[in-house]
Structure formats: structure tokens, C-alpha cells
Amino acid sequence: MNIVLTNTSDPQVLQLFSEHDDxxxxxxxxxxxxxxxxSENENIENVWIAYExxxxxxxxxxxxxSPDVGEVxxxxxxxxxxxxxxxxxxxxVLESHAKAQNCCKLFLDTRITLEPAxxxxxxxxxxxxxxxxxxxxxxxxx
Numbered sequence: 502m503n504i505v506l507t508n509t510s511d512p513q514v515l516q517l518f519s520e521h522d523d524x525x526x527x528x529x530x531x532x533x534x535x536x537x538x539x540s541e542n543e544n545i546e547n548v549w550i551a552y553e554x555x556x557x558x559x560x561x562x563x564x565x566x567s568p569d570v571g572e573v574x575x576x577x578x579x580x581x582x583x584x585x586x587x588x589x590x591x592x593x594v595l596e597s598h599a600k601a602q603n604c605c606k607l608f609l610d611t612r613i614t615l616e617p618a619x620x621x622x623x624x625x626x627x628x629x630x631x632x633x634x635x636x637x638x639x640x641x642x643x
Contacts, residue, residue, distance in 0.1 A: 521577035561591040571599035573609040
């Protein structure tokens, strides 16, 4: 596997973001009205794509939330590639970048019902710091 830094103008990033959005809309079902598809308004600064045999299989994105807090965005692994530790490898690259950007915390938001994601984030050191209904915010110190 190879992980490559790119940006939101990369067509492969846009394709992975679109697949992520489709997954989320399907997952949310009747609650899909609360979800917003990717737009440039997210101000994502960096994106890393994981490749397996030159095929993009997943991504993770980063942006600064404040001078010392980074935000994890749009972690997505294609269904047939899940369970191989790719998310952890992508996160490790993002965490190293965040440290180099002088971040001391990482932040993300998700839904408590996305159990595999919440479990992954907890295993990485994230803790829930806010919950409203099914929506949660998680943070970790780095």
C-alpha cells in the first residue's frame, strides 16, 4: 500500500469523497436530510489517498480548527478494503502532519451509530467530548 498527499482538486479525491457521501446518505436513511455532501466550503487543507496496486482505496483529510487544534475529516475506506488496518495507517500520517503543524489536539465529529468508526477512533485515543442526540464530537491530545 502507498499513501500519497494530494488536495481537493484531485479527481480521485473527489470520487472518494462522493463515495463517502453516498455511503453516509445510505447509512443515515430517514435522517439523510441533516447530511451535507462535500463542498469547497469545508476548507480542507490536505488529503491523503491510500493506493493498493495503483488503485485508490481510501482517504483521510485534515484542516486546522484553530491554531493548535486540527480536525480529521472524511476518513473513508472502500467497502472491499475495510478491515485491513488502512484507516489506522492513514490516521498515522495525518497525526504526524498535525504534530508538524504544532497541533496539540485533534478533533472530529461523527454519529454515535457509526459504531465501527467510533470504535476505531476510541482505539486511536479519541474521547467523546460532546453529544447531542446521535451527533458526537471527539477529541484526542497528541
